[in-house]
Every structure is written in structure tokens, then in C-alpha cells.
Amino acid sequence: MRLSAVSGVGGSKSLPLFAPETGVGLRVEKRSFKRCGDIYRRTYWNNRGKKSTVWRCVTRLEEGPKGCTSRTISEEDLHTAVAEAFNQVLCGGESMIAILRENIESVVCESNEQAIANIDKEMEEKQMELISYANSGKDYENLADEIQALSERKQTILTEEAESQGEQDRIIEMMEFIEKHADQSLDYDEELVRLLVEKTTIFENNVVVRFKSGIEVEV
Template identity: 50%
Template sequence: MRQLKDKNISVYFEKENINTMDAKGEVLLTIMASLAQQESQSLSQNVKLGLQYRYQQGKVQVNHKRFMGYTKDEDGNLIIVSEEAEIIKRIYREYLEGQSLVGIGRGLEKDGILTAAGKPRWRPESVKKILQNEKYIGDALLQKTVTVDFLTKKRVKNEGHLPQYYVENSHEAIIPKELFLQVQEEIHRRSNIYTGEGKNKRIYSSKYALSAITFCGDCGDIYRRTYWNIHGRKEFVWRCVTRIEQGPEVCKNRTVKEDKLYGAVMTAINKLLAGGNNMIKTLEENIHAVIGETTEYQISEINNLLEEKQKELIKLANKGQDYEHLADEIDELRDKRQILLVEDASLSGENERINELIEFIRKNKFRTLEYDDKLVRKIIQSVTVYEDHFVIAFKSGIEMEI
């Protein structure tokens, strides 16, 4: 208004009978603007209080229009969309099989699968959000973002501005909790690859099946695919990154020709298949050992204890009594349960990988297979290169020296 007034342009409000060129009119406008701002602030505060109350009651409010895998029924409850749920399962499966965020996105684009927003391009950030979204295990973290300015409606990530609420089993899950926790561990592992004696940080690569899982038995660093130029002909080899960057004075481990590395991996796989029924028996014994270590009973006990403590806390809160000591106990129990859940997910994942390997042996026993990137991603955990041999570790926990 003042900018228009400076240019000698008046604005006349007919309903309020205010002219901005009049000194009295400007005073009235200022007062009315102040009242409108107060009203907006009051309304914003009431909305916030309403949301806080809903969150405290564990009522989940989700915008399902851009939420792949779910829609809402007539009562406003989240229900699974089976076709979209298969896409979510595919993303989780491919990530655990070694695919990168970019690789998963390209695969979805190639198959003509659209994002939740209906766009053809899958960004790595979109794939990662799906992998980290707790709603796919039937839970919901409420108040992830907050409005910091009621006038501009600017929202930011909630980093302690307001309390957050975690609601368990609020709707039907698409991804098992164990699988979700395995994915979180894998995300952390890929973000924190430190190798070699100096614990150098390395970038995860999924370009080749053996990238980021082939290690030097001498210094512990990763092996990288590179090539030698021999009389104008490229020959692909795998070399220790420490030796490449710092020379043979720091690491003397050998360079391995690609066909020899692939051959060692396939020798281990074919040996596994040649073991046939004996190998299956050994793996089944491993499953029984894993089952014996389950933490299910301990988790159940903690859940019962949490329920009791939470009821006590509500009673004290309703009476206006101090409940801080109970809140601390509940936090400690939740931390213990989280540790046990991660441990249980690890055991469950190990069990699943052993079962997958048993099925693989049953289908292929006594056959001789050739190198295949997809197969290696699925069953090989790591390859360690020594001066005169390799150690091939399978995801089931079995190791072979070749």
C-alpha cells in the first residue's frame, strides 16, 4: 500500500470507506491488518492444538494421493493397493540384492512404471524416501515437519521444534518389519564404507556385482575394476585401491585378472552345488541354530511391560502427579526393544538367506553354472583376495577358500 501511495496512487475500500491517501485511512488499515494477523495467528494455533491432540491419540493422517502403495477406504483408513504394493516390494528386494538407488530408478523407468506423482522419471531421493518410510511396515511417525511461520506457511523438518509421535501397527503393512530393518542397516553400511588400515571412506558402487564387496586380504581396502593397456588391447583387472593410490610400498597385494576373479567366484558356487544334499543338510542345521537364538520372547516381555508402564503414566498424568520417572523407564524399555528388534531382524534375515540358498541348491544341484552378475548379487556376501588364494563368503554365512 505504501509503495502505491509513494507513486501517488490511491486505493479506496468501498465496504470499509477507507482511502489510503487519507492519513486517517492509513491508521485504520494498520489497525485492521494487525487484527487480521492476530486472527490468523489464533486460527493457526487452534489448528496446531487440534493436530497435537490427534497425534497424542495416535490418529494417523496421511495424504494418500502421492503415497504409493496405499489409498483410503470410505472411513478414511489406509488400505493397500496391490499393484502399487508390488512396486514397493520390488524396490526393497532390488536394494538388498545390491542395486543402487539410481539403478533401481532406471529399472522402473525402463518398465514404464510411474512415480506416485505420476511422473516417468524416478529420482534417487524418491527411491530412498520409499526405503526409509516407516509407513510401509504399518507404523507412522507423526509431525515430521512443522510450520514455523503462520503467515508464509513455511514448513521445515521437525528437528526438536515440537514433539514427534510414533504410532505402531496403525495400518496394514506392505513390508515385513525384519526386511525394513535389514534395508536400514544396508543404507547405513553403504553410507559408511571405511576400508584399509587408515579407514578411508569409500563410495558405494553397484556398477558391477563385485564392486564394494571385493576386499584386499593384505590391507583391508576394496578392490576396484580397472584395465591395463597391453599393445593397444584393453585387459580388465581388479586392483587394491590402496595400491593404486599409494603404490606397492603401502600394499603389495596382487592384481587379479577379471576372468580369474570371476572363475574363483564360480568355482565356489559350483562347489556349493556339487555338495548337493550334504550341503543342504549343513544349511538346515544352521537354520536350527539361528532359530534357537530368537529374541521373540524377550520382545514380547518388553511389550507387555511397556503397556503396563504406559497405563501407569496416563493415570498419573490424569491425577496431575509427577510421571517423569515413568517416562524415563518407558524410554529405556523402547531403546532395549529397538536393539532386540534389530538383532531379531538380523537373525530373521540370516534365516531367510539360508533358505534362499537351500532352494537355489535344490534347483541347481549337480549343474555347472557360468558367471552371472544377478546370481552373484543374490548369494555372494564378499570376496577377499590374498596372495595365493581367495576367500568367498556367501550371504548364508558359509565361507570357501579357493
């Protein structure tokens, strides 16, 4: 089992996704295995009257083994793996919190207030110039393009700031979780999964849980 932390944080989703390992052309016991990378779906098995809940790749459910050969995982095993990932994070304690603090520093960007103010000032000047051109019958197409480019640059800066703040919030949530549950052993908790887990990837021999804070745990 390996515990690792990454500084980059991908776009989060409202619900955790269970996805199979991707890869084509792997050979095991002379059989060709294809893993499509699609999400997993909760479904039911009825084996000789014994019912069980499992998670299977959507492509395999719809197309069979020809579409994907990713393994099926029982819901019990999946929940056990996710709970183990949570407990591995908790075992990290202060060292894990230190890693998360470093992650926060990596996504904190300097204030862009001055950059936005400069763009606003330049846009205002060019808009006044455009009005002057229009009133005198001059071609103002290039000026209009420049104003549009400035507007797009401003929007990019604002979007990056919002994303950075969102990443910081997710990391802080994980730090608070670790501090609150220190020295505890947790069972699977659906509410915690929805709050903290970005996705769970199913591999042939292991499961990787990626938290919204950027931490990845291999079980």
C-alpha cells in the first residue's frame, strides 16, 4: 500500500466516479485485455439465487467483454478500500497536514487586483478612442478586437482566481477532517465520500482513491 500526495488538483465532480484502469493490448494468460476508462455503475448480481451488489464498467455492461475487460468489484470490497484510504490519510496525521499546507502554498496566487485595474484602465482608454474613431468615420475594427482581447484576459484572470480559491477550500476541508478525526478508525461513510473524494480508480490488483484535496491513496 502506498500513500502519496500531489500538489496539482484537478476539476472536482459533485459525485465520486469509479473508473477502471485504461490500457489496450495487455496480455494475461494469453488473453487480450482492454480497459476503456469509462465510469463504473452500481448493479446487482444473482448467482444461483445468491444476490449481491457490485460495481462494473458501464462499457462492459453495455457491450460485454469485447468492449472492456475491467474487473468487477463487489460493493463491500469497494467500501472497504475507500475506508482504508481514509484511514491511511488519518494515519499520516501531522505529516499529512504539512503536505496539505504545502499544497495550499502551491495554489495561492498573488492578488491580481492591480492587473485587473490596469486592464480596466486600458479598456476605458481604448473605448474612448473607439468612440472618437466612430464619430469621425475612421475604421475601428482593430480597436474593437483589442478591447475584446483585454476583456478575455480579464475574464481569464478572474476565472483562475476563483479556481485557486476553490482548490484552497478543498485542501482546508481535508485538513479539518484530519484534525477532527485524528487517532480514529473510520468505517465507510457515504457523506464523507461525497464531501472529500474526487474519484476512485479500479485497477486489476488495487484501487486508487483520489481526494479533492489532491491526495492520492493506493490500496
